[in-house]
Amino acid sequence: MPATRRAAVLGSPIAHSLSPVLHRAAYAALGLDTWSYDRFEVDEAGLPGFVEGLDESWAGLSLTMPLKRAIIPLLDAISDTAASVEAVNTVVLTDDGRRVGDNTDIPGLVAALRERGVEKVDSAAVLGAGATASSALAALSRICTGPVTAYVRSEARAEEMRGWGARLGVDVRTADWAHADRAFAAPLVIATTPAGTTDALAAEVPDAPGTLFDVLYHPWPTPLAAAWSERGGAVLGGLDLLVHQAVLQVEQMTGVAEAPLAAMRAAGERALAVT
Known part of the structure:
Protein backbone atom coordinates (compact mmCIF):
# COMPACT_ATOMS: atom_id res chain seq x y z
CA MET A 1 0.00 0.00 0.00
CA PRO A 2 1.49 3.40 -0.96
CA ALA A 3 2.43 5.69 1.91
CA THR A 4 0.30 8.46 0.47
CA ARG A 5 -3.16 8.08 -1.04
CA ARG A 6 -4.80 10.32 -3.59
CA ALA A 7 -8.36 11.04 -4.66
CA ALA A 8 -9.92 13.78 -6.74
CA VAL A 9 -13.04 15.08 -8.45
CA LEU A 10 -13.06 15.34 -12.24
CA GLY A 11 -15.39 17.34 -14.46
CA SER A 12 -15.80 20.38 -16.67
CA PRO A 13 -16.34 22.99 -15.38
CA ILE A 14 -14.91 21.99 -12.01
CA ALA A 15 -13.74 25.17 -10.24
CA HIS A 16 -17.05 25.46 -8.36
CA SER A 17 -16.94 21.95 -6.90
CA LEU A 18 -17.31 21.62 -3.12
CA SER A 19 -16.03 18.04 -3.16
CA LEU A 32 -5.84 10.55 7.48
CA ASP A 33 -2.83 12.85 7.25
CA THR A 34 -1.32 11.15 4.20
CA TRP A 35 -4.48 11.46 2.09
CA SER A 36 -5.05 14.24 -0.44
CA TYR A 37 -8.07 15.25 -2.50
CA ASP A 38 -7.87 17.59 -5.49
CA ARG A 39 -9.95 18.79 -8.45
CA PHE A 40 -9.05 18.42 -12.11
CA GLU A 41 -10.64 20.04 -15.16
CA VAL A 42 -11.25 17.02 -17.39
CA ASP A 43 -13.68 16.75 -20.31
CA GLU A 44 -14.90 13.64 -22.10
CA ALA A 45 -12.03 13.71 -24.60
CA GLY A 46 -9.41 13.91 -21.86
CA LEU A 47 -10.94 11.31 -19.54
CA PRO A 48 -9.38 8.11 -20.99
CA GLY A 49 -5.87 9.55 -20.82
CA PHE A 50 -6.36 10.76 -17.26
CA VAL A 51 -7.64 7.39 -16.08
CA GLU A 52 -4.82 5.51 -17.80
CA GLY A 53 -2.30 7.73 -16.04
CA LEU A 54 -3.42 6.78 -12.51
CA ASP A 55 -0.85 4.91 -10.44
CA GLU A 56 -1.17 2.77 -7.32
CA SER A 57 -1.29 5.82 -5.04
CA TRP A 58 -4.80 6.60 -6.27
CA ALA A 59 -7.71 5.42 -4.11
CA GLY A 60 -10.68 6.88 -5.94
CA LEU A 61 -12.35 9.44 -8.14
CA SER A 62 -15.50 11.51 -7.93
CA LEU A 63 -17.14 12.30 -11.26
CA THR A 64 -19.37 15.23 -12.11
CA MET A 65 -20.78 16.43 -15.41
CA PRO A 66 -20.13 15.61 -18.20
CA LEU A 67 -18.30 12.44 -17.14
CA LYS A 68 -20.86 10.32 -15.29
CA ARG A 69 -21.63 8.22 -18.37
CA ALA A 70 -18.34 8.70 -20.22
CA ILE A 71 -16.47 6.90 -17.42
CA ILE A 72 -18.47 3.67 -17.72
CA PRO A 73 -16.56 2.08 -20.66
CA LEU A 74 -13.30 2.69 -18.79
CA LEU A 75 -14.33 0.63 -15.74
CA ASP A 76 -13.99 -3.05 -14.87
CA ALA A 77 -17.36 -3.17 -13.11
CA ILE A 78 -20.23 -0.95 -11.95
CA SER A 79 -22.77 -1.42 -9.20
CA ASP A 80 -26.40 -2.23 -9.83
CA THR A 81 -27.28 1.24 -8.51
CA ALA A 82 -25.07 2.94 -11.09
CA ALA A 83 -26.32 0.67 -13.84
CA SER A 84 -29.94 1.51 -13.02
CA VAL A 85 -29.44 5.11 -14.16
CA GLU A 86 -26.41 4.61 -16.42
CA ALA A 87 -24.45 7.11 -14.34
CA VAL A 88 -21.31 6.71 -12.20
CA ASN A 89 -20.21 9.44 -9.81
CA THR A 90 -17.75 7.33 -7.78
CA VAL A 91 -14.82 5.17 -8.82
CA VAL A 92 -12.91 3.06 -6.31
CA LEU A 93 -9.47 1.85 -7.36
CA THR A 94 -8.99 -1.49 -5.64
CA ASP A 95 -5.75 -2.96 -4.32
CA ASP A 96 -5.70 -5.44 -7.18
CA GLY A 97 -5.88 -2.69 -9.79
CA ARG A 98 -9.57 -2.84 -10.72
CA ARG A 99 -11.70 0.24 -11.37
CA VAL A 100 -15.15 -0.17 -9.82
CA GLY A 101 -17.91 2.38 -10.39
CA ASP A 102 -20.87 3.27 -8.18
CA ASN A 103 -23.51 5.98 -7.85
CA THR A 104 -23.74 7.53 -4.38
CA ASP A 105 -26.18 10.27 -5.44
CA ILE A 106 -29.11 7.86 -5.18
CA PRO A 107 -28.49 6.44 -1.68
CA GLY A 108 -27.23 9.90 -0.66
CA LEU A 109 -30.59 11.43 -1.54
CA VAL A 110 -32.39 8.70 0.39
CA ALA A 111 -30.09 9.19 3.40
CA ALA A 112 -30.61 12.97 3.37
CA LEU A 113 -34.39 12.50 3.44
CA ARG A 114 -34.16 9.88 6.17
CA GLU A 115 -32.13 12.29 8.30
CA ARG A 116 -35.10 14.68 8.12
CA GLY A 117 -37.57 11.96 9.03
CA VAL A 118 -38.83 11.23 5.51
CA GLU A 119 -38.61 7.45 5.14
CA LYS A 120 -41.77 6.60 3.17
CA VAL A 121 -44.24 8.66 1.12
CA ASP A 122 -47.33 7.56 -0.75
CA SER A 123 -46.75 9.91 -3.69
CA ALA A 124 -44.22 12.46 -4.91
CA ALA A 125 -43.53 15.05 -7.58
CA VAL A 126 -40.38 15.78 -9.57
CA LEU A 127 -39.74 19.13 -11.20
CA GLY A 128 -37.57 18.68 -14.30
CA ALA A 129 -36.37 15.81 -16.44
CA GLY A 130 -32.57 15.93 -16.67
CA ALA A 131 -29.90 13.59 -15.33
CA THR A 132 -30.62 14.56 -11.73
CA ALA A 133 -34.29 13.75 -12.26
CA SER A 134 -33.46 10.15 -13.19
CA SER A 135 -31.44 9.83 -9.97
CA ALA A 136 -34.40 11.29 -8.08
CA LEU A 137 -36.66 8.63 -9.59
CA ALA A 138 -34.19 5.92 -8.57
CA ALA A 139 -34.22 7.26 -5.01
CA LEU A 140 -38.01 7.43 -5.03
CA SER A 141 -38.15 3.79 -6.11
CA ARG A 142 -36.87 3.03 -2.61
CA ILE A 143 -39.19 5.25 -0.57
CA CYS A 144 -42.33 6.07 -2.58
CA THR A 145 -45.15 3.53 -2.50
CA GLY A 146 -47.41 5.30 -5.02
CA PRO A 147 -47.25 7.42 -8.18
CA VAL A 148 -44.64 10.05 -9.02
CA THR A 149 -45.67 12.96 -11.22
CA ALA A 150 -42.93 14.58 -13.29
CA TYR A 151 -43.51 18.14 -14.51
CA VAL A 152 -41.69 18.71 -17.80
CA ARG A 153 -41.59 21.13 -20.73
CA SER A 154 -41.91 18.78 -23.71
CA GLU A 155 -43.42 15.48 -24.75
CA ALA A 156 -39.92 14.18 -25.50
CA ARG A 157 -38.92 14.81 -21.90
CA ALA A 158 -42.18 13.28 -20.69
CA GLU A 159 -41.50 10.14 -22.68
CA GLU A 160 -37.99 9.98 -21.30
CA MET A 161 -39.21 10.20 -17.71
CA ARG A 162 -41.87 7.55 -18.29
CA GLY A 163 -39.14 5.34 -19.72
CA TRP A 164 -37.00 5.81 -16.63
CA GLY A 165 -40.01 5.01 -14.49
CA ALA A 166 -40.62 1.74 -16.32
CA ARG A 167 -36.97 0.82 -15.97
CA LEU A 168 -36.81 1.69 -12.27
CA GLY A 169 -40.18 0.25 -11.29
CA VAL A 170 -41.75 3.63 -10.52
CA ASP A 171 -45.28 4.59 -11.54
CA VAL A 172 -44.33 7.81 -13.35
CA ARG A 173 -47.02 10.13 -14.61
CA THR A 174 -46.17 13.28 -16.51
CA ALA A 175 -47.69 16.75 -16.63
CA ASP A 176 -46.92 19.96 -18.48
CA TRP A 177 -44.64 22.48 -16.78
CA ALA A 178 -47.41 25.08 -17.08
CA HIS A 179 -49.17 23.23 -14.25
CA ALA A 180 -46.07 22.78 -12.06
CA ASP A 181 -47.75 24.48 -9.12
CA ARG A 182 -49.96 21.40 -8.80
CA ALA A 183 -46.86 19.52 -7.67
CA PHE A 184 -47.07 21.27 -4.33
CA ALA A 185 -49.95 19.09 -3.19
CA ALA A 186 -47.58 16.10 -3.01
CA PRO A 187 -46.05 15.17 0.35
CA LEU A 188 -42.57 15.24 -1.25
CA VAL A 189 -41.40 17.50 -4.09
CA ILE A 190 -37.92 17.14 -5.61
CA ALA A 191 -36.80 20.11 -7.70
CA THR A 192 -34.03 19.13 -10.12
CA THR A 193 -34.03 22.17 -12.42
CA PRO A 194 -31.26 24.77 -13.01
CA ALA A 195 -31.06 27.99 -11.01
CA GLY A 196 -33.91 30.39 -11.70
CA THR A 197 -36.26 27.84 -13.26
CA THR A 198 -38.59 27.53 -10.28
CA ASP A 199 -38.42 31.16 -9.08
CA ALA A 200 -41.81 32.06 -10.54
CA LEU A 201 -43.39 29.17 -8.62
CA ALA A 202 -42.46 30.61 -5.21
CA ALA A 203 -45.68 32.62 -5.06
CA GLU A 204 -47.74 29.45 -5.58
CA VAL A 205 -46.55 27.55 -2.49
CA PRO A 206 -49.60 26.71 -0.33
CA ASP A 207 -49.85 26.95 3.42
CA ALA A 208 -48.48 23.94 5.32
CA PRO A 209 -46.76 22.23 2.37
CA GLY A 210 -44.96 18.90 2.72
CA THR A 211 -41.23 18.41 2.11
CA LEU A 212 -39.21 20.14 -0.60
CA PHE A 213 -35.83 18.81 -1.75
CA ASP A 214 -34.29 21.48 -3.98
CA VAL A 215 -31.00 20.13 -5.35
CA LEU A 216 -29.45 23.60 -5.81
CA TYR A 217 -27.00 24.87 -3.20
CA HIS A 218 -25.78 28.23 -4.53
CA PRO A 219 -27.26 30.73 -4.22
CA TRP A 220 -29.21 29.47 -1.23
CA PRO A 221 -31.97 29.55 -0.35
CA THR A 222 -33.68 29.62 -3.71
CA PRO A 223 -36.87 31.74 -3.84
CA LEU A 224 -38.87 28.50 -3.90
CA ALA A 225 -37.06 27.11 -0.85
CA ALA A 226 -37.47 30.38 1.03
CA ALA A 227 -41.19 30.53 0.31
CA TRP A 228 -41.57 26.88 1.30
CA SER A 229 -39.91 27.49 4.67
CA GLU A 230 -41.99 30.62 5.28
CA ARG A 231 -45.16 28.57 4.82
CA GLY A 232 -44.06 25.94 7.31
CA GLY A 233 -42.72 23.21 5.02
CA ALA A 234 -39.58 21.13 5.54
CA VAL A 235 -36.76 22.04 3.14
CA LEU A 236 -33.63 20.19 2.08
CA GLY A 237 -31.05 21.68 -0.26
CA GLY A 238 -28.24 20.69 -2.54
CA LEU A 239 -25.72 20.74 0.30
CA ASP A 240 -27.68 17.95 2.03
CA LEU A 241 -27.30 15.82 -1.09
CA LEU A 242 -23.65 16.75 -1.62
CA VAL A 243 -22.71 15.89 1.95
CA HIS A 244 -24.55 12.58 2.10
CA GLN A 245 -23.23 11.34 -1.24
CA ALA A 246 -19.72 12.45 -0.23
CA VAL A 247 -20.01 10.54 3.07
CA LEU A 248 -20.60 7.37 1.08
CA GLN A 249 -17.69 8.17 -1.24
CA VAL A 250 -15.30 8.68 1.67
CA GLU A 251 -16.37 5.38 3.22
CA GLN A 252 -15.86 3.50 -0.05
CA MET A 253 -12.52 5.10 -0.92
CA THR A 254 -10.92 4.96 2.53
CA GLY A 255 -12.55 1.85 3.97
CA VAL A 256 -13.67 3.63 7.15
CA ALA A 257 -16.92 2.37 8.64
CA GLU A 258 -18.45 5.80 9.24
CA ALA A 259 -17.42 9.09 7.66
CA PRO A 260 -17.72 12.26 9.80
CA LEU A 261 -21.01 13.68 8.51
CA ALA A 262 -21.14 16.65 10.91
CA ALA A 263 -17.58 17.79 10.16
CA MET A 264 -18.19 17.52 6.42
CA ARG A 265 -21.44 19.48 6.57
CA ALA A 266 -19.85 22.21 8.72
CA ALA A 267 -17.00 22.57 6.21
CA GLY A 268 -19.48 22.83 3.34
CA GLU A 269 -21.53 25.46 5.16
CA ARG A 270 -18.41 27.52 5.86
CA ALA A 271 -17.34 27.35 2.22
CA LEU A 272 -20.75 28.44 0.96
CA ALA A 273 -20.90 31.29 3.47
CA VAL A 274 -17.90 33.00 1.83
CA THR A 275 -18.90 32.46 -1.82
Missing part, protein backbone atom coordinates in the same frame (compact mmCIF):
# COMPACT_ATOMS: atom_id res chain seq x y z
CA PRO A 20 -12.46 18.96 -2.10
CA VAL A 21 -13.82 20.89 0.88
CA LEU A 22 -15.97 17.95 2.01
CA HIS A 23 -13.43 15.18 1.47
CA ARG A 24 -10.53 17.11 3.01
CA ALA A 25 -12.67 17.83 6.08
CA ALA A 26 -13.33 14.10 6.37
CA TYR A 27 -9.63 13.25 6.10
CA ALA A 28 -8.78 15.83 8.79
CA ALA A 29 -11.45 14.52 11.16
CA LEU A 30 -10.37 10.92 10.57
CA GLY A 31 -6.67 11.65 11.03
Whole structure:
Protein backbone atom coordinates (compact mmCIF):
# COMPACT_ATOMS: atom_id res chain seq x y z
CA MET A 1 0.00 0.00 0.00
CA PRO A 2 1.49 3.40 -0.96
CA ALA A 3 2.43 5.69 1.91
CA THR A 4 0.30 8.46 0.47
CA ARG A 5 -3.16 8.08 -1.04
CA ARG A 6 -4.80 10.32 -3.59
CA ALA A 7 -8.36 11.04 -4.66
CA ALA A 8 -9.92 13.78 -6.74
CA VAL A 9 -13.04 15.08 -8.45
CA LEU A 10 -13.06 15.34 -12.24
CA GLY A 11 -15.39 17.34 -14.46
CA SER A 12 -15.80 20.38 -16.67
CA PRO A 13 -16.34 22.99 -15.38
CA ILE A 14 -14.91 21.99 -12.01
CA ALA A 15 -13.74 25.17 -10.24
CA HIS A 16 -17.05 25.46 -8.36
CA SER A 17 -16.94 21.95 -6.90
CA LEU A 18 -17.31 21.62 -3.12
CA SER A 19 -16.03 18.04 -3.16
CA PRO A 20 -12.46 18.96 -2.10
CA VAL A 21 -13.82 20.89 0.88
CA LEU A 22 -15.97 17.95 2.01
CA HIS A 23 -13.43 15.18 1.47
CA ARG A 24 -10.53 17.11 3.01
CA ALA A 25 -12.67 17.83 6.08
CA ALA A 26 -13.33 14.10 6.37
CA TYR A 27 -9.63 13.25 6.10
CA ALA A 28 -8.78 15.83 8.79
CA ALA A 29 -11.45 14.52 11.16
CA LEU A 30 -10.37 10.92 10.57
CA GLY A 31 -6.67 11.65 11.03
CA LEU A 32 -5.84 10.55 7.48
CA ASP A 33 -2.83 12.85 7.25
CA THR A 34 -1.32 11.15 4.20
CA TRP A 35 -4.48 11.46 2.09
CA SER A 36 -5.05 14.24 -0.44
CA TYR A 37 -8.07 15.25 -2.50
CA ASP A 38 -7.87 17.59 -5.49
CA ARG A 39 -9.95 18.79 -8.45
CA PHE A 40 -9.05 18.42 -12.11
CA GLU A 41 -10.64 20.04 -15.16
CA VAL A 42 -11.25 17.02 -17.39
CA ASP A 43 -13.68 16.75 -20.31
CA GLU A 44 -14.90 13.64 -22.10
CA ALA A 45 -12.03 13.71 -24.60
CA GLY A 46 -9.41 13.91 -21.86
CA LEU A 47 -10.94 11.31 -19.54
CA PRO A 48 -9.38 8.11 -20.99
CA GLY A 49 -5.87 9.55 -20.82
CA PHE A 50 -6.36 10.76 -17.26
CA VAL A 51 -7.64 7.39 -16.08
CA GLU A 52 -4.82 5.51 -17.80
CA GLY A 53 -2.30 7.73 -16.04
CA LEU A 54 -3.42 6.78 -12.51
CA ASP A 55 -0.85 4.91 -10.44
CA GLU A 56 -1.17 2.77 -7.32
CA SER A 57 -1.29 5.82 -5.04
CA TRP A 58 -4.80 6.60 -6.27
CA ALA A 59 -7.71 5.42 -4.11
CA GLY A 60 -10.68 6.88 -5.94
CA LEU A 61 -12.35 9.44 -8.14
CA SER A 62 -15.50 11.51 -7.93
CA LEU A 63 -17.14 12.30 -11.26
CA THR A 64 -19.37 15.23 -12.11
CA MET A 65 -20.78 16.43 -15.41
CA PRO A 66 -20.13 15.61 -18.20
CA LEU A 67 -18.30 12.44 -17.14
CA LYS A 68 -20.86 10.32 -15.29
CA ARG A 69 -21.63 8.22 -18.37
CA ALA A 70 -18.34 8.70 -20.22
CA ILE A 71 -16.47 6.90 -17.42
CA ILE A 72 -18.47 3.67 -17.72
CA PRO A 73 -16.56 2.08 -20.66
CA LEU A 74 -13.30 2.69 -18.79
CA LEU A 75 -14.33 0.63 -15.74
CA ASP A 76 -13.99 -3.05 -14.87
CA ALA A 77 -17.36 -3.17 -13.11
CA ILE A 78 -20.23 -0.95 -11.95
CA SER A 79 -22.77 -1.42 -9.20
CA ASP A 80 -26.40 -2.23 -9.83
CA THR A 81 -27.28 1.24 -8.51
CA ALA A 82 -25.07 2.94 -11.09
CA ALA A 83 -26.32 0.67 -13.84
CA SER A 84 -29.94 1.51 -13.02
CA VAL A 85 -29.44 5.11 -14.16
CA GLU A 86 -26.41 4.61 -16.42
CA ALA A 87 -24.45 7.11 -14.34
CA VAL A 88 -21.31 6.71 -12.20
CA ASN A 89 -20.21 9.44 -9.81
CA THR A 90 -17.75 7.33 -7.78
CA VAL A 91 -14.82 5.17 -8.82
CA VAL A 92 -12.91 3.06 -6.31
CA LEU A 93 -9.47 1.85 -7.36
CA THR A 94 -8.99 -1.49 -5.64
CA ASP A 95 -5.75 -2.96 -4.32
CA ASP A 96 -5.70 -5.44 -7.18
CA GLY A 97 -5.88 -2.69 -9.79
CA ARG A 98 -9.57 -2.84 -10.72
CA ARG A 99 -11.70 0.24 -11.37
CA VAL A 100 -15.15 -0.17 -9.82
CA GLY A 101 -17.91 2.38 -10.39
CA ASP A 102 -20.87 3.27 -8.18
CA ASN A 103 -23.51 5.98 -7.85
CA THR A 104 -23.74 7.53 -4.38
CA ASP A 105 -26.18 10.27 -5.44
CA ILE A 106 -29.11 7.86 -5.18
CA PRO A 107 -28.49 6.44 -1.68
CA GLY A 108 -27.23 9.90 -0.66
CA LEU A 109 -30.59 11.43 -1.54
CA VAL A 110 -32.39 8.70 0.39
CA ALA A 111 -30.09 9.19 3.40
CA ALA A 112 -30.61 12.97 3.37
CA LEU A 113 -34.39 12.50 3.44
CA ARG A 114 -34.16 9.88 6.17
CA GLU A 115 -32.13 12.29 8.30
CA ARG A 116 -35.10 14.68 8.12
CA GLY A 117 -37.57 11.96 9.03
CA VAL A 118 -38.83 11.23 5.51
CA GLU A 119 -38.61 7.45 5.14
CA LYS A 120 -41.77 6.60 3.17
CA VAL A 121 -44.24 8.66 1.12
CA ASP A 122 -47.33 7.56 -0.75
CA SER A 123 -46.75 9.91 -3.69
CA ALA A 124 -44.22 12.46 -4.91
CA ALA A 125 -43.53 15.05 -7.58
CA VAL A 126 -40.38 15.78 -9.57
CA LEU A 127 -39.74 19.13 -11.20
CA GLY A 128 -37.57 18.68 -14.30
CA ALA A 129 -36.37 15.81 -16.44
CA GLY A 130 -32.57 15.93 -16.67
CA ALA A 131 -29.90 13.59 -15.33
CA THR A 132 -30.62 14.56 -11.73
CA ALA A 133 -34.29 13.75 -12.26
CA SER A 134 -33.46 10.15 -13.19
CA SER A 135 -31.44 9.83 -9.97
CA ALA A 136 -34.40 11.29 -8.08
CA LEU A 137 -36.66 8.63 -9.59
CA ALA A 138 -34.19 5.92 -8.57
CA ALA A 139 -34.22 7.26 -5.01
CA LEU A 140 -38.01 7.43 -5.03
CA SER A 141 -38.15 3.79 -6.11
CA ARG A 142 -36.87 3.03 -2.61
CA ILE A 143 -39.19 5.25 -0.57
CA CYS A 144 -42.33 6.07 -2.58
CA THR A 145 -45.15 3.53 -2.50
CA GLY A 146 -47.41 5.30 -5.02
CA PRO A 147 -47.25 7.42 -8.18
CA VAL A 148 -44.64 10.05 -9.02
CA THR A 149 -45.67 12.96 -11.22
CA ALA A 150 -42.93 14.58 -13.29
CA TYR A 151 -43.51 18.14 -14.51
CA VAL A 152 -41.69 18.71 -17.80
CA ARG A 153 -41.59 21.13 -20.73
CA SER A 154 -41.91 18.78 -23.71
CA GLU A 155 -43.42 15.48 -24.75
CA ALA A 156 -39.92 14.18 -25.50
CA ARG A 157 -38.92 14.81 -21.90
CA ALA A 158 -42.18 13.28 -20.69
CA GLU A 159 -41.50 10.14 -22.68
CA GLU A 160 -37.99 9.98 -21.30
CA MET A 161 -39.21 10.20 -17.71
CA ARG A 162 -41.87 7.55 -18.29
CA GLY A 163 -39.14 5.34 -19.72
CA TRP A 164 -37.00 5.81 -16.63
CA GLY A 165 -40.01 5.01 -14.49
CA ALA A 166 -40.62 1.74 -16.32
CA ARG A 167 -36.97 0.82 -15.97
CA LEU A 168 -36.81 1.69 -12.27
CA GLY A 169 -40.18 0.25 -11.29
CA VAL A 170 -41.75 3.63 -10.52
CA ASP A 171 -45.28 4.59 -11.54
CA VAL A 172 -44.33 7.81 -13.35
CA ARG A 173 -47.02 10.13 -14.61
CA THR A 174 -46.17 13.28 -16.51
CA ALA A 175 -47.69 16.75 -16.63
CA ASP A 176 -46.92 19.96 -18.48
CA TRP A 177 -44.64 22.48 -16.78
CA ALA A 178 -47.41 25.08 -17.08
CA HIS A 179 -49.17 23.23 -14.25
CA ALA A 180 -46.07 22.78 -12.06
CA ASP A 181 -47.75 24.48 -9.12
CA ARG A 182 -49.96 21.40 -8.80
CA ALA A 183 -46.86 19.52 -7.67
CA PHE A 184 -47.07 21.27 -4.33
CA ALA A 185 -49.95 19.09 -3.19
CA ALA A 186 -47.58 16.10 -3.01
CA PRO A 187 -46.05 15.17 0.35
CA LEU A 188 -42.57 15.24 -1.25
CA VAL A 189 -41.40 17.50 -4.09
CA ILE A 190 -37.92 17.14 -5.61
CA ALA A 191 -36.80 20.11 -7.70
CA THR A 192 -34.03 19.13 -10.12
CA THR A 193 -34.03 22.17 -12.42
CA PRO A 194 -31.26 24.77 -13.01
CA ALA A 195 -31.06 27.99 -11.01
CA GLY A 196 -33.91 30.39 -11.70
CA THR A 197 -36.26 27.84 -13.26
CA THR A 198 -38.59 27.53 -10.28
CA ASP A 199 -38.42 31.16 -9.08
CA ALA A 200 -41.81 32.06 -10.54
CA LEU A 201 -43.39 29.17 -8.62
CA ALA A 202 -42.46 30.61 -5.21
CA ALA A 203 -45.68 32.62 -5.06
CA GLU A 204 -47.74 29.45 -5.58
CA VAL A 205 -46.55 27.55 -2.49
CA PRO A 206 -49.60 26.71 -0.33
CA ASP A 207 -49.85 26.95 3.42
CA ALA A 208 -48.48 23.94 5.32
CA PRO A 209 -46.76 22.23 2.37
CA GLY A 210 -44.96 18.90 2.72
CA THR A 211 -41.23 18.41 2.11
CA LEU A 212 -39.21 20.14 -0.60
CA PHE A 213 -35.83 18.81 -1.75
CA ASP A 214 -34.29 21.48 -3.98
CA VAL A 215 -31.00 20.13 -5.35
CA LEU A 216 -29.45 23.60 -5.81
CA TYR A 217 -27.00 24.87 -3.20
CA HIS A 218 -25.78 28.23 -4.53
CA PRO A 219 -27.26 30.73 -4.22
CA TRP A 220 -29.21 29.47 -1.23
CA PRO A 221 -31.97 29.55 -0.35
CA THR A 222 -33.68 29.62 -3.71
CA PRO A 223 -36.87 31.74 -3.84
CA LEU A 224 -38.87 28.50 -3.90
CA ALA A 225 -37.06 27.11 -0.85
CA ALA A 226 -37.47 30.38 1.03
CA ALA A 227 -41.19 30.53 0.31
CA TRP A 228 -41.57 26.88 1.30
CA SER A 229 -39.91 27.49 4.67
CA GLU A 230 -41.99 30.62 5.28
CA ARG A 231 -45.16 28.57 4.82
CA GLY A 232 -44.06 25.94 7.31
CA GLY A 233 -42.72 23.21 5.02
CA ALA A 234 -39.58 21.13 5.54
CA VAL A 235 -36.76 22.04 3.14
CA LEU A 236 -33.63 20.19 2.08
CA GLY A 237 -31.05 21.68 -0.26
CA GLY A 238 -28.24 20.69 -2.54
CA LEU A 239 -25.72 20.74 0.30
CA ASP A 240 -27.68 17.95 2.03
CA LEU A 241 -27.30 15.82 -1.09
CA LEU A 242 -23.65 16.75 -1.62
CA VAL A 243 -22.71 15.89 1.95
CA HIS A 244 -24.55 12.58 2.10
CA GLN A 245 -23.23 11.34 -1.24
CA ALA A 246 -19.72 12.45 -0.23
CA VAL A 247 -20.01 10.54 3.07
CA LEU A 248 -20.60 7.37 1.08
CA GLN A 249 -17.69 8.17 -1.24
CA VAL A 250 -15.30 8.68 1.67
CA GLU A 251 -16.37 5.38 3.22
CA GLN A 252 -15.86 3.50 -0.05
CA MET A 253 -12.52 5.10 -0.92
CA THR A 254 -10.92 4.96 2.53
CA GLY A 255 -12.55 1.85 3.97
CA VAL A 256 -13.67 3.63 7.15
CA ALA A 257 -16.92 2.37 8.64
CA GLU A 258 -18.45 5.80 9.24
CA ALA A 259 -17.42 9.09 7.66
CA PRO A 260 -17.72 12.26 9.80
CA LEU A 261 -21.01 13.68 8.51
CA ALA A 262 -21.14 16.65 10.91
CA ALA A 263 -17.58 17.79 10.16
CA MET A 264 -18.19 17.52 6.42
CA ARG A 265 -21.44 19.48 6.57
CA ALA A 266 -19.85 22.21 8.72
CA ALA A 267 -17.00 22.57 6.21
CA GLY A 268 -19.48 22.83 3.34
CA GLU A 269 -21.53 25.46 5.16
CA ARG A 270 -18.41 27.52 5.86
CA ALA A 271 -17.34 27.35 2.22
CA LEU A 272 -20.75 28.44 0.96
CA ALA A 273 -20.90 31.29 3.47
CA VAL A 274 -17.90 33.00 1.83
CA THR A 275 -18.90 32.46 -1.82
